[in-house]
Amino acid sequence: MKPIVFYDIPSNMAGNAWSPNTWKTRYCLNYKRLPYTTVWVEFPDIPTLCLHIRAPKTFALPMADHTLPAIFDPNTARVVADSAAIARYLDAAYPSTPRLVSPPASAPLLAAFDAALVGALAPDVLALMVPPIRDGLRPRSAAYFTRSREAHFGVPLEALAPKGSAKRAGHVAALVKTFETVAGWLAAGEGEGRGEGEGEGEERPFFAGDAVSFADVTVAAWLKALRLVLGEDSEVWRAVASVRGGRWARFAAAFEAFEAVDAGTEYVVPDSV
Incomplete structure:
Protein backbone atom coordinates (compact mmCIF):
# COMPACT_ATOMS: atom_id res chain seq x y z
CA MET A 1 0.00 0.00 0.00
CA VAL A 101 -18.49 5.72 11.40
CA SER A 102 -20.38 2.66 12.61
CA PRO A 103 -22.89 1.77 11.48
CA PRO A 104 -22.49 3.64 8.17
CA ALA A 105 -26.06 4.90 8.56
CA SER A 106 -24.86 6.99 11.52
CA ALA A 107 -22.82 9.23 9.21
CA PRO A 108 -25.41 12.07 9.16
CA LEU A 109 -25.63 12.02 12.96
CA LEU A 110 -21.85 12.17 13.36
CA ALA A 111 -21.61 15.01 10.84
CA ALA A 112 -24.33 16.83 12.77
CA PHE A 113 -22.44 16.23 16.02
CA ASP A 114 -19.29 17.70 14.50
CA ALA A 115 -21.17 20.78 13.29
CA ALA A 116 -23.01 21.19 16.60
CA LEU A 117 -19.79 20.97 18.59
CA VAL A 118 -18.04 23.52 16.41
CA GLY A 119 -21.03 25.84 16.65
CA ALA A 120 -21.11 25.56 20.43
CA LEU A 121 -17.37 26.07 20.86
CA ALA A 122 -16.69 28.66 18.16
CA PRO A 123 -17.55 32.00 19.83
CA ASP A 124 -15.38 31.30 22.87
CA VAL A 125 -12.67 28.98 21.62
CA LEU A 126 -11.86 31.25 18.66
CA ALA A 127 -11.59 34.35 20.85
CA LEU A 128 -9.21 32.51 23.15
CA MET A 129 -7.17 30.60 20.55
CA VAL A 130 -6.87 32.88 17.52
CA PRO A 131 -4.24 35.29 18.94
CA PRO A 132 -1.85 32.55 20.17
CA ILE A 133 -2.36 30.61 16.93
CA ARG A 134 -1.12 33.68 15.04
CA ASP A 135 1.89 33.89 17.36
CA GLY A 136 2.75 30.23 16.74
CA LEU A 137 2.60 30.31 12.94
CA ARG A 138 5.50 30.81 10.57
CA PRO A 139 5.88 34.38 9.21
CA ARG A 140 4.04 33.96 5.87
CA SER A 141 1.13 32.15 7.47
CA ALA A 142 1.05 34.54 10.44
CA ALA A 143 0.70 37.57 8.16
CA TYR A 144 -2.05 35.92 6.11
CA PHE A 145 -3.81 34.65 9.22
CA THR A 146 -3.76 38.12 10.83
CA ARG A 147 -5.16 39.87 7.75
CA SER A 148 -7.95 37.36 7.16
CA ARG A 149 -9.01 36.99 10.80
CA GLU A 150 -8.93 40.69 11.61
CA ALA A 151 -11.05 41.33 8.50
CA HIS A 152 -13.49 38.68 9.72
CA PHE A 153 -13.69 39.76 13.36
CA GLY A 154 -13.43 43.49 12.65
CA VAL A 155 -11.00 44.13 15.52
CA PRO A 156 -7.29 43.57 16.21
CA LEU A 157 -6.69 39.99 17.35
CA GLU A 158 -5.38 41.23 20.71
CA ALA A 159 -8.83 42.67 21.44
CA LEU A 160 -10.63 39.32 21.21
CA ALA A 161 -9.85 38.12 24.73
CA PRO A 162 -7.23 40.32 26.46
CA LYS A 163 -5.45 38.57 29.31
CA GLY A 164 -6.77 39.54 32.71
CA SER A 165 -9.95 41.06 31.30
CA ALA A 166 -13.54 40.35 32.25
CA LYS A 167 -14.13 39.59 28.57
CA ARG A 168 -11.59 36.77 28.67
CA ALA A 169 -12.99 35.40 31.92
CA GLY A 170 -16.43 35.30 30.30
CA HIS A 171 -15.11 33.33 27.34
CA VAL A 172 -13.36 30.85 29.64
CA ALA A 173 -16.49 30.37 31.75
CA ALA A 174 -18.65 29.85 28.65
CA LEU A 175 -16.16 27.38 27.19
CA VAL A 176 -16.13 25.36 30.40
CA LYS A 177 -19.94 25.35 30.39
CA THR A 178 -19.91 23.96 26.85
CA PHE A 179 -17.49 21.18 27.80
CA GLU A 180 -19.65 20.44 30.83
CA THR A 181 -22.60 20.02 28.47
CA VAL A 182 -20.61 17.73 26.16
CA ALA A 183 -19.48 15.71 29.18
CA GLY A 184 -23.16 15.20 29.93
CA TRP A 185 -23.67 13.82 26.42
CA LEU A 186 -20.75 11.45 26.94
CA ALA A 187 -22.11 10.28 30.30
CA ALA A 188 -25.70 9.77 29.09
CA GLY A 189 -26.84 6.25 29.84
CA GLU A 190 -23.79 5.20 31.85
CA GLY A 191 -24.73 2.30 34.09
CA GLU A 192 -28.18 1.80 32.57
CA GLY A 193 -29.39 -1.79 32.54
CA ARG A 194 -26.90 -2.93 35.15
CA GLY A 195 -27.68 -4.30 38.53
CA GLU A 196 -25.94 -3.72 41.83
CA GLY A 197 -22.33 -4.78 41.66
CA GLU A 198 -22.36 -4.88 37.86
CA GLY A 199 -20.48 -1.67 37.17
CA GLU A 200 -23.12 0.93 37.93
CA GLY A 201 -21.75 4.38 37.34
CA GLU A 202 -18.68 3.18 35.42
CA GLU A 203 -17.27 5.89 33.17
CA ARG A 204 -17.79 5.20 29.48
CA PRO A 205 -14.42 5.67 27.70
CA PHE A 206 -15.89 6.95 24.45
CA PHE A 207 -19.25 8.05 23.06
CA ALA A 208 -20.02 4.61 21.63
CA GLY A 209 -18.56 2.71 24.59
CA ASP A 210 -15.14 1.08 24.26
CA ALA A 211 -14.62 1.82 20.55
CA VAL A 212 -13.46 5.15 19.14
CA SER A 213 -15.87 6.91 16.78
CA PHE A 214 -15.61 10.10 14.74
CA ALA A 215 -17.50 11.88 17.53
CA ASP A 216 -14.61 11.07 19.88
CA VAL A 217 -12.07 12.17 17.30
CA THR A 218 -13.84 15.52 16.95
CA VAL A 219 -13.72 16.24 20.68
CA ALA A 220 -10.17 14.93 21.07
CA ALA A 221 -8.94 17.22 18.28
CA TRP A 222 -10.28 20.31 20.05
CA LEU A 223 -8.80 19.19 23.36
CA LYS A 224 -5.43 18.64 21.68
CA ALA A 225 -5.53 22.09 20.10
CA LEU A 226 -6.45 23.75 23.41
CA ARG A 227 -3.54 22.11 25.22
CA LEU A 228 -1.06 22.81 22.45
CA VAL A 229 -2.00 26.36 21.46
CA LEU A 230 -2.82 27.73 24.93
CA GLY A 231 -0.52 25.49 26.97
CA GLU A 232 -1.12 22.85 29.61
CA ASP A 233 -0.48 25.47 32.30
CA SER A 234 -3.00 27.95 30.91
CA GLU A 235 -6.09 28.87 32.88
CA VAL A 236 -8.18 27.69 29.95
CA TRP A 237 -6.84 24.14 29.82
CA ARG A 238 -6.82 23.80 33.61
CA ALA A 239 -10.47 24.83 33.72
CA VAL A 240 -11.53 22.49 30.91
CA ALA A 241 -9.46 19.59 32.26
CA SER A 242 -11.08 19.91 35.69
CA VAL A 243 -14.65 19.42 34.39
CA ARG A 244 -16.35 16.52 36.21
CA GLY A 245 -13.28 15.59 38.18
CA GLY A 246 -10.88 15.52 35.26
CA ARG A 247 -13.14 13.89 32.68
CA TRP A 248 -11.57 15.67 29.73
CA ALA A 249 -8.02 15.19 30.96
CA ARG A 250 -8.66 11.43 31.02
CA PHE A 251 -10.37 11.54 27.62
CA ALA A 252 -7.41 13.42 26.09
CA ALA A 253 -4.96 10.96 27.65
CA ALA A 254 -6.73 8.09 25.86
CA PHE A 255 -5.80 9.66 22.52
CA GLU A 256 -2.10 10.08 23.25
CA ALA A 257 -1.48 6.74 21.53
CA PHE A 258 -2.72 8.29 18.26
CA GLU A 259 -0.72 11.52 18.26
Missing part, protein backbone atom coordinates in the same frame (compact mmCIF):
# COMPACT_ATOMS: atom_id res chain seq x y z
CA LYS A 2 1.32 3.42 -0.96
CA PRO A 3 1.24 6.09 1.77
CA ILE A 4 -1.74 8.44 1.73
CA VAL A 5 -0.75 12.08 1.24
CA PHE A 6 -2.12 14.19 4.09
CA TYR A 7 -2.12 17.97 3.76
CA ASP A 8 -1.67 19.87 7.02
CA ILE A 9 -0.71 23.40 8.15
CA PRO A 10 2.76 23.91 9.69
CA SER A 11 3.70 26.02 12.70
CA ASN A 12 6.52 26.81 15.09
CA MET A 13 4.63 25.07 17.90
CA ALA A 14 5.76 21.85 19.53
CA GLY A 15 5.23 18.95 17.16
CA ASN A 16 4.34 21.25 14.24
CA ALA A 17 0.71 20.04 13.94
CA TRP A 18 -1.72 22.35 15.74
CA SER A 19 -5.04 22.75 13.88
CA PRO A 20 -8.08 21.08 15.50
CA ASN A 21 -9.54 20.42 12.06
CA THR A 22 -6.47 18.68 10.66
CA TRP A 23 -5.95 16.84 13.96
CA LYS A 24 -9.26 15.11 13.30
CA THR A 25 -7.79 13.52 10.17
CA ARG A 26 -4.43 12.78 11.79
CA TYR A 27 -6.20 10.96 14.61
CA CYS A 28 -8.22 8.98 12.04
CA LEU A 29 -5.12 7.94 10.09
CA ASN A 30 -3.18 7.03 13.23
CA TYR A 31 -6.08 5.14 14.81
CA LYS A 32 -6.55 3.09 11.64
CA ARG A 33 -2.76 2.58 11.38
CA LEU A 34 -2.80 3.61 7.73
CA PRO A 35 0.55 4.64 6.22
CA TYR A 36 0.66 8.31 5.28
CA THR A 37 3.02 11.18 4.72
CA THR A 38 2.33 14.79 5.65
CA VAL A 39 2.73 17.65 3.22
CA TRP A 40 2.92 20.94 5.13
CA VAL A 41 1.09 23.78 3.40
CA GLU A 42 1.40 27.42 4.45
CA PHE A 43 -1.90 29.29 4.82
CA PRO A 44 -1.45 31.53 1.72
CA ASP A 45 -0.81 28.43 -0.43
CA ILE A 46 -3.93 26.45 0.58
CA PRO A 47 -6.17 27.80 -2.24
CA THR A 48 -3.43 27.07 -4.81
CA LEU A 49 -2.91 23.55 -3.49
CA CYS A 50 -6.63 22.77 -3.45
CA LEU A 51 -7.09 24.01 -7.02
CA HIS A 52 -4.01 22.08 -8.16
CA ILE A 53 -5.11 18.74 -6.66
CA ARG A 54 -8.78 19.51 -7.45
CA ALA A 55 -9.90 19.31 -3.85
CA PRO A 56 -13.56 20.24 -3.46
CA LYS A 57 -14.55 23.45 -1.74
CA THR A 58 -15.50 22.86 1.88
CA PHE A 59 -16.94 26.24 2.92
CA ALA A 60 -15.83 25.37 6.44
CA LEU A 61 -14.86 28.96 7.27
CA PRO A 62 -16.48 32.27 6.34
CA MET A 63 -13.09 33.66 5.34
CA ALA A 64 -12.04 30.83 2.98
CA ASP A 65 -13.62 28.54 0.38
CA HIS A 66 -10.80 25.99 0.53
CA THR A 67 -9.56 24.66 3.84
CA LEU A 68 -7.53 21.76 5.18
CA PRO A 69 -7.48 18.88 5.93
CA ALA A 70 -7.39 17.22 2.56
CA ILE A 71 -5.88 13.92 1.43
CA PHE A 72 -4.76 12.34 -1.82
CA ASP A 73 -4.89 8.56 -1.85
CA PRO A 74 -2.55 7.23 -4.56
CA ASN A 75 -4.05 3.77 -4.15
CA THR A 76 -7.41 4.95 -5.47
CA ALA A 77 -6.43 8.28 -7.10
CA ARG A 78 -9.01 9.98 -4.86
CA VAL A 79 -8.81 13.49 -3.40
CA VAL A 80 -11.01 14.07 -0.36
CA ALA A 81 -11.44 17.24 1.70
CA ASP A 82 -13.19 17.93 5.02
CA SER A 83 -12.46 15.80 8.09
CA ALA A 84 -15.89 14.13 8.27
CA ALA A 85 -15.80 13.21 4.58
CA ILE A 86 -12.26 11.88 4.98
CA ALA A 87 -13.33 9.66 7.90
CA ARG A 88 -16.18 8.23 5.82
CA TYR A 89 -13.86 7.67 2.87
CA LEU A 90 -11.22 5.88 4.96
CA ASP A 91 -13.87 3.56 6.39
CA ALA A 92 -15.13 2.70 2.91
CA ALA A 93 -11.73 2.39 1.21
CA TYR A 94 -10.11 0.39 4.02
CA PRO A 95 -12.87 -1.76 5.55
CA SER A 96 -10.42 -4.02 7.40
CA THR A 97 -9.33 -1.13 9.63
CA PRO A 98 -11.25 -0.02 12.76
CA ARG A 99 -14.37 1.85 11.73
CA LEU A 100 -14.96 5.44 12.79
CA ALA A 260 2.24 10.57 16.08
CA VAL A 261 3.38 13.36 13.74
CA ASP A 262 5.76 12.51 10.89
CA ALA A 263 8.38 14.94 9.63
CA GLY A 264 6.72 15.16 6.22
CA THR A 265 7.72 17.49 3.42
CA GLU A 266 7.07 21.12 2.54
CA TYR A 267 4.58 22.02 -0.18
CA VAL A 268 6.12 23.90 -3.10
CA VAL A 269 3.80 25.76 -5.46
CA PRO A 270 4.21 24.19 -8.92
CA ASP A 271 5.58 26.43 -11.68
CA SER A 272 2.60 25.59 -13.85
CA VAL A 273 0.08 27.04 -11.39
Whole structure:
Protein backbone atom coordinates (compact mmCIF):
# COMPACT_ATOMS: atom_id res chain seq x y z
CA MET A 1 0.00 0.00 0.00
CA LYS A 2 1.32 3.42 -0.96
CA PRO A 3 1.24 6.09 1.77
CA ILE A 4 -1.74 8.44 1.73
CA VAL A 5 -0.75 12.08 1.24
CA PHE A 6 -2.12 14.19 4.09
CA TYR A 7 -2.12 17.97 3.76
CA ASP A 8 -1.67 19.87 7.02
CA ILE A 9 -0.71 23.40 8.15
CA PRO A 10 2.76 23.91 9.69
CA SER A 11 3.70 26.02 12.70
CA ASN A 12 6.52 26.81 15.09
CA MET A 13 4.63 25.07 17.90
CA ALA A 14 5.76 21.85 19.53
CA GLY A 15 5.23 18.95 17.16
CA ASN A 16 4.34 21.25 14.24
CA ALA A 17 0.71 20.04 13.94
CA TRP A 18 -1.72 22.35 15.74
CA SER A 19 -5.04 22.75 13.88
CA PRO A 20 -8.08 21.08 15.50
CA ASN A 21 -9.54 20.42 12.06
CA THR A 22 -6.47 18.68 10.66
CA TRP A 23 -5.95 16.84 13.96
CA LYS A 24 -9.26 15.11 13.30
CA THR A 25 -7.79 13.52 10.17
CA ARG A 26 -4.43 12.78 11.79
CA TYR A 27 -6.20 10.96 14.61
CA CYS A 28 -8.22 8.98 12.04
CA LEU A 29 -5.12 7.94 10.09
CA ASN A 30 -3.18 7.03 13.23
CA TYR A 31 -6.08 5.14 14.81
CA LYS A 32 -6.55 3.09 11.64
CA ARG A 33 -2.76 2.58 11.38
CA LEU A 34 -2.80 3.61 7.73
CA PRO A 35 0.55 4.64 6.22
CA TYR A 36 0.66 8.31 5.28
CA THR A 37 3.02 11.18 4.72
CA THR A 38 2.33 14.79 5.65
CA VAL A 39 2.73 17.65 3.22
CA TRP A 40 2.92 20.94 5.13
CA VAL A 41 1.09 23.78 3.40
CA GLU A 42 1.40 27.42 4.45
CA PHE A 43 -1.90 29.29 4.82
CA PRO A 44 -1.45 31.53 1.72
CA ASP A 45 -0.81 28.43 -0.43
CA ILE A 46 -3.93 26.45 0.58
CA PRO A 47 -6.17 27.80 -2.24
CA THR A 48 -3.43 27.07 -4.81
CA LEU A 49 -2.91 23.55 -3.49
CA CYS A 50 -6.63 22.77 -3.45
CA LEU A 51 -7.09 24.01 -7.02
CA HIS A 52 -4.01 22.08 -8.16
CA ILE A 53 -5.11 18.74 -6.66
CA ARG A 54 -8.78 19.51 -7.45
CA ALA A 55 -9.90 19.31 -3.85
CA PRO A 56 -13.56 20.24 -3.46
CA LYS A 57 -14.55 23.45 -1.74
CA THR A 58 -15.50 22.86 1.88
CA PHE A 59 -16.94 26.24 2.92
CA ALA A 60 -15.83 25.37 6.44
CA LEU A 61 -14.86 28.96 7.27
CA PRO A 62 -16.48 32.27 6.34
CA MET A 63 -13.09 33.66 5.34
CA ALA A 64 -12.04 30.83 2.98
CA ASP A 65 -13.62 28.54 0.38
CA HIS A 66 -10.80 25.99 0.53
CA THR A 67 -9.56 24.66 3.84
CA LEU A 68 -7.53 21.76 5.18
CA PRO A 69 -7.48 18.88 5.93
CA ALA A 70 -7.39 17.22 2.56
CA ILE A 71 -5.88 13.92 1.43
CA PHE A 72 -4.76 12.34 -1.82
CA ASP A 73 -4.89 8.56 -1.85
CA PRO A 74 -2.55 7.23 -4.56
CA ASN A 75 -4.05 3.77 -4.15
CA THR A 76 -7.41 4.95 -5.47
CA ALA A 77 -6.43 8.28 -7.10
CA ARG A 78 -9.01 9.98 -4.86
CA VAL A 79 -8.81 13.49 -3.40
CA VAL A 80 -11.01 14.07 -0.36
CA ALA A 81 -11.44 17.24 1.70
CA ASP A 82 -13.19 17.93 5.02
CA SER A 83 -12.46 15.80 8.09
CA ALA A 84 -15.89 14.13 8.27
CA ALA A 85 -15.80 13.21 4.58
CA ILE A 86 -12.26 11.88 4.98
CA ALA A 87 -13.33 9.66 7.90
CA ARG A 88 -16.18 8.23 5.82
CA TYR A 89 -13.86 7.67 2.87
CA LEU A 90 -11.22 5.88 4.96
CA ASP A 91 -13.87 3.56 6.39
CA ALA A 92 -15.13 2.70 2.91
CA ALA A 93 -11.73 2.39 1.21
CA TYR A 94 -10.11 0.39 4.02
CA PRO A 95 -12.87 -1.76 5.55
CA SER A 96 -10.42 -4.02 7.40
CA THR A 97 -9.33 -1.13 9.63
CA PRO A 98 -11.25 -0.02 12.76
CA ARG A 99 -14.37 1.85 11.73
CA LEU A 100 -14.96 5.44 12.79
CA VAL A 101 -18.49 5.72 11.40
CA SER A 102 -20.38 2.66 12.61
CA PRO A 103 -22.89 1.77 11.48
CA PRO A 104 -22.49 3.64 8.17
CA ALA A 105 -26.06 4.90 8.56
CA SER A 106 -24.86 6.99 11.52
CA ALA A 107 -22.82 9.23 9.21
CA PRO A 108 -25.41 12.07 9.16
CA LEU A 109 -25.63 12.02 12.96
CA LEU A 110 -21.85 12.17 13.36
CA ALA A 111 -21.61 15.01 10.84
CA ALA A 112 -24.33 16.83 12.77
CA PHE A 113 -22.44 16.23 16.02
CA ASP A 114 -19.29 17.70 14.50
CA ALA A 115 -21.17 20.78 13.29
CA ALA A 116 -23.01 21.19 16.60
CA LEU A 117 -19.79 20.97 18.59
CA VAL A 118 -18.04 23.52 16.41
CA GLY A 119 -21.03 25.84 16.65
CA ALA A 120 -21.11 25.56 20.43
CA LEU A 121 -17.37 26.07 20.86
CA ALA A 122 -16.69 28.66 18.16
CA PRO A 123 -17.55 32.00 19.83
CA ASP A 124 -15.38 31.30 22.87
CA VAL A 125 -12.67 28.98 21.62
CA LEU A 126 -11.86 31.25 18.66
CA ALA A 127 -11.59 34.35 20.85
CA LEU A 128 -9.21 32.51 23.15
CA MET A 129 -7.17 30.60 20.55
CA VAL A 130 -6.87 32.88 17.52
CA PRO A 131 -4.24 35.29 18.94
CA PRO A 132 -1.85 32.55 20.17
CA ILE A 133 -2.36 30.61 16.93
CA ARG A 134 -1.12 33.68 15.04
CA ASP A 135 1.89 33.89 17.36
CA GLY A 136 2.75 30.23 16.74
CA LEU A 137 2.60 30.31 12.94
CA ARG A 138 5.50 30.81 10.57
CA PRO A 139 5.88 34.38 9.21
CA ARG A 140 4.04 33.96 5.87
CA SER A 141 1.13 32.15 7.47
CA ALA A 142 1.05 34.54 10.44
CA ALA A 143 0.70 37.57 8.16
CA TYR A 144 -2.05 35.92 6.11
CA PHE A 145 -3.81 34.65 9.22
CA THR A 146 -3.76 38.12 10.83
CA ARG A 147 -5.16 39.87 7.75
CA SER A 148 -7.95 37.36 7.16
CA ARG A 149 -9.01 36.99 10.80
CA GLU A 150 -8.93 40.69 11.61
CA ALA A 151 -11.05 41.33 8.50
CA HIS A 152 -13.49 38.68 9.72
CA PHE A 153 -13.69 39.76 13.36
CA GLY A 154 -13.43 43.49 12.65
CA VAL A 155 -11.00 44.13 15.52
CA PRO A 156 -7.29 43.57 16.21
CA LEU A 157 -6.69 39.99 17.35
CA GLU A 158 -5.38 41.23 20.71
CA ALA A 159 -8.83 42.67 21.44
CA LEU A 160 -10.63 39.32 21.21
CA ALA A 161 -9.85 38.12 24.73
CA PRO A 162 -7.23 40.32 26.46
CA LYS A 163 -5.45 38.57 29.31
CA GLY A 164 -6.77 39.54 32.71
CA SER A 165 -9.95 41.06 31.30
CA ALA A 166 -13.54 40.35 32.25
CA LYS A 167 -14.13 39.59 28.57
CA ARG A 168 -11.59 36.77 28.67
CA ALA A 169 -12.99 35.40 31.92
CA GLY A 170 -16.43 35.30 30.30
CA HIS A 171 -15.11 33.33 27.34
CA VAL A 172 -13.36 30.85 29.64
CA ALA A 173 -16.49 30.37 31.75
CA ALA A 174 -18.65 29.85 28.65
CA LEU A 175 -16.16 27.38 27.19
CA VAL A 176 -16.13 25.36 30.40
CA LYS A 177 -19.94 25.35 30.39
CA THR A 178 -19.91 23.96 26.85
CA PHE A 179 -17.49 21.18 27.80
CA GLU A 180 -19.65 20.44 30.83
CA THR A 181 -22.60 20.02 28.47
CA VAL A 182 -20.61 17.73 26.16
CA ALA A 183 -19.48 15.71 29.18
CA GLY A 184 -23.16 15.20 29.93
CA TRP A 185 -23.67 13.82 26.42
CA LEU A 186 -20.75 11.45 26.94
CA ALA A 187 -22.11 10.28 30.30
CA ALA A 188 -25.70 9.77 29.09
CA GLY A 189 -26.84 6.25 29.84
CA GLU A 190 -23.79 5.20 31.85
CA GLY A 191 -24.73 2.30 34.09
CA GLU A 192 -28.18 1.80 32.57
CA GLY A 193 -29.39 -1.79 32.54
CA ARG A 194 -26.90 -2.93 35.15
CA GLY A 195 -27.68 -4.30 38.53
CA GLU A 196 -25.94 -3.72 41.83
CA GLY A 197 -22.33 -4.78 41.66
CA GLU A 198 -22.36 -4.88 37.86
CA GLY A 199 -20.48 -1.67 37.17
CA GLU A 200 -23.12 0.93 37.93
CA GLY A 201 -21.75 4.38 37.34
CA GLU A 202 -18.68 3.18 35.42
CA GLU A 203 -17.27 5.89 33.17
CA ARG A 204 -17.79 5.20 29.48
CA PRO A 205 -14.42 5.67 27.70
CA PHE A 206 -15.89 6.95 24.45
CA PHE A 207 -19.25 8.05 23.06
CA ALA A 208 -20.02 4.61 21.63
CA GLY A 209 -18.56 2.71 24.59
CA ASP A 210 -15.14 1.08 24.26
CA ALA A 211 -14.62 1.82 20.55
CA VAL A 212 -13.46 5.15 19.14
CA SER A 213 -15.87 6.91 16.78
CA PHE A 214 -15.61 10.10 14.74
CA ALA A 215 -17.50 11.88 17.53
CA ASP A 216 -14.61 11.07 19.88
CA VAL A 217 -12.07 12.17 17.30
CA THR A 218 -13.84 15.52 16.95
CA VAL A 219 -13.72 16.24 20.68
CA ALA A 220 -10.17 14.93 21.07
CA ALA A 221 -8.94 17.22 18.28
CA TRP A 222 -10.28 20.31 20.05
CA LEU A 223 -8.80 19.19 23.36
CA LYS A 224 -5.43 18.64 21.68
CA ALA A 225 -5.53 22.09 20.10
CA LEU A 226 -6.45 23.75 23.41
CA ARG A 227 -3.54 22.11 25.22
CA LEU A 228 -1.06 22.81 22.45
CA VAL A 229 -2.00 26.36 21.46
CA LEU A 230 -2.82 27.73 24.93
CA GLY A 231 -0.52 25.49 26.97
CA GLU A 232 -1.12 22.85 29.61
CA ASP A 233 -0.48 25.47 32.30
CA SER A 234 -3.00 27.95 30.91
CA GLU A 235 -6.09 28.87 32.88
CA VAL A 236 -8.18 27.69 29.95
CA TRP A 237 -6.84 24.14 29.82
CA ARG A 238 -6.82 23.80 33.61
CA ALA A 239 -10.47 24.83 33.72
CA VAL A 240 -11.53 22.49 30.91
CA ALA A 241 -9.46 19.59 32.26
CA SER A 242 -11.08 19.91 35.69
CA VAL A 243 -14.65 19.42 34.39
CA ARG A 244 -16.35 16.52 36.21
CA GLY A 245 -13.28 15.59 38.18
CA GLY A 246 -10.88 15.52 35.26
CA ARG A 247 -13.14 13.89 32.68
CA TRP A 248 -11.57 15.67 29.73
CA ALA A 249 -8.02 15.19 30.96
CA ARG A 250 -8.66 11.43 31.02
CA PHE A 251 -10.37 11.54 27.62
CA ALA A 252 -7.41 13.42 26.09
CA ALA A 253 -4.96 10.96 27.65
CA ALA A 254 -6.73 8.09 25.86
CA PHE A 255 -5.80 9.66 22.52
CA GLU A 256 -2.10 10.08 23.25
CA ALA A 257 -1.48 6.74 21.53
CA PHE A 258 -2.72 8.29 18.26
CA GLU A 259 -0.72 11.52 18.26
CA ALA A 260 2.24 10.57 16.08
CA VAL A 261 3.38 13.36 13.74
CA ASP A 262 5.76 12.51 10.89
CA ALA A 263 8.38 14.94 9.63
CA GLY A 264 6.72 15.16 6.22
CA THR A 265 7.72 17.49 3.42
CA GLU A 266 7.07 21.12 2.54
CA TYR A 267 4.58 22.02 -0.18
CA VAL A 268 6.12 23.90 -3.10
CA VAL A 269 3.80 25.76 -5.46
CA PRO A 270 4.21 24.19 -8.92
CA ASP A 271 5.58 26.43 -11.68
CA SER A 272 2.60 25.59 -13.85
CA VAL A 273 0.08 27.04 -11.39
